[in-house]
Amino acid sequence: MPSTLSRLVWFTALIIALLSSYFGYNYYESLGKALETSPLSFYDNPFTPTSDPSRRAYATTLYDEHYVPGAILLGYSLKKHGMLDSQVAQTMLLLHTPGSLGELSMQLLQEVGWTLRTVNHIPPPIGRPPAHNFMDQYTKLRLFELDDYDMIFYLDADMMVVRPFSEIWSFPVPLAATRDVRMGYGWLPSINAGSLLLKPNRRLLSHMLEIAPTYKYNYVFAEQGLLNGEDPYWARDITILPYIYNGQLGIKRVFPKIWERFKDDVKIIHYTGLKPWQWYEKPDMPVERELWWREWEEMLEERKAQDLVDISRMGRNPREM
Template identity: 35%
Template sequence: MKTYLLPRREAYLPLVAGYASHPHNRRTLYNALIIVFSIGLNLFFVVSYYNRPQPPPPLRQNPLDHYQGLNTFPLVNQDTLSKSLSSRTFNPEEHAVVTTLYTDAFAPAVATLGHSLRKANTSARLILLYLPEKVSPSALCVATSSGFVAQPVARIPPPNNGEGAHPHFLDQFTKLTLWKLDQQGIKSLVYLDADTLVRRNFDELFTFPFNFGAVPDVYLDDNGFILGFNAGVLFLRPSTTVFNQMVSQIATADFPHLEAEQSFLNHYFGAEAVRLPYAYNGNLAIKQRAPEMWNRTAHERRIVHFTLAKPFLMGDYERVPWYELEERVVEVAGYEDGAYKEETMWWGEMFKEMKHTYAKQLHKCFRHSSSRFSASSTS
């Protein structure tokens, strides 16, 4: 019989334990773990670096982005203007400032705009074009309290039932009705969006010899200052013939629909429009894009356009109750770390002044109304 000798129990250890028990082998294992950890950590940082949010590319620059204020001459030649306004051929009744109202939400803005026009001593008629099916009697009463004369107009629908247009611009083709005002003896007019505020008289525009003029637009993206114009402030000479032609071409003209009537007008008048100075459309986008230009041209600014901050609206173009408007102004003044505080407070002060000046008229607007406007805050 063969005898099998078994190894002593204490001599048996698992392979790995035996490997690690040797000092040299243990150091090798630790070094391998450190290398693996280091590689993993480096891979993590490399992947994180390339997956990090990338900063936007630098905006394309043009001279207005580096405005230096080199030109110190006045915007308007006063001698020529005085002769034109004093001429026997200048009749204030033949000129108008026109705005529009398609929703109750803008009624306080229209009233405030009207008061700012009166303070600027414009010589022109004040006309408000409104959609009777969309504007309540109380809102219309408020909008006309400071001097605008209301005229109902028919809505001009957007092409393709508004497909591709911004939802807030679906009524804006109604603006083309401006060209029919020649039927009321108006020879020239300045159109102002309701979200504008007049800071200084601009009657010189009524002596303008051209048929159409507007201020070049400005964007915060790479488009920047462009040749195309903003339709929030327009100078035009009404013509029913032009109106009929424009309306007949809306459905077939080849233009991007997103910006609605502004895009259409840029295509219709693009080659003929005279570009007005930025003083006539102080778009808040200018302040954001080129603050130096905004500050240095402030003394000539006639009109401020509240494109980026609307003190009289809340949320998605929602109406602010009358009694909450002053509180809303303070709230909007804090937007963007107060970037538009000064201009927003201008509007707020003009609104409060308007309420006081036309308190009796405003009280009548609320007396028999169930509107969300409050009669308790008209004084």
């Protein structure tokens, strides 16, 4: 007669087998959905650009107060270089989660031209924790819900426009991004989601969230990992943009000689790593940080002339925010 211990072992093994079968089935089911379903199938005209500037919007996201100085200067730089124009694009959208921004921050962001839109947080899939600093990043996928616009050009709040790029709106793509660069790895085949040109589509967003809990991707990088999925999904249909639309300072750190060759063509600088408003002294990228501060001081002068709130201390000390 089997002992109590023996029966317990067999029962435990049975439970493990059943759970493995359940999760294994769900994994392959969702993987199959991803492999069988192209994101393009959710669009009627995936490769048709919009010619209506009122149906185009720039967008960024904020989940706390830390990136407010960056978002303010990003908005200023978009307007300075003619990106907010009746013949180019007419809207700057800033997505934020409930309670993430204080009243003063919202006032300052609206003053620079951002239209604020509250969106619900998208948590990471259960059992798939991203890196600590990416815990809120799945919420960026709310961009695909913005179907009151035909095209969205998204920029991280730690980016700054340095040259006009109105030609971006003529790219006929459902999703486009630049490749990533990372210290210790160099050039990567995956994308960097710091800038994204995309066509909103709510059904597609629902599908991405449906497969996210079990689809094979590097979930450490949250939404960027999902868009980079290791098996064909977006990888089959994503368009790769030149680095001039996402001039990651990681390029300069990893390949300084290459950066020197194309830095004068960069249209959007991406301040990956330490942010200019984090350190005023001893920056690790003196030229690029000096450029950010020069733009910041220029903006402060314009605000002073318009008799707007003095925010000079905000830039120099993030603890003042």
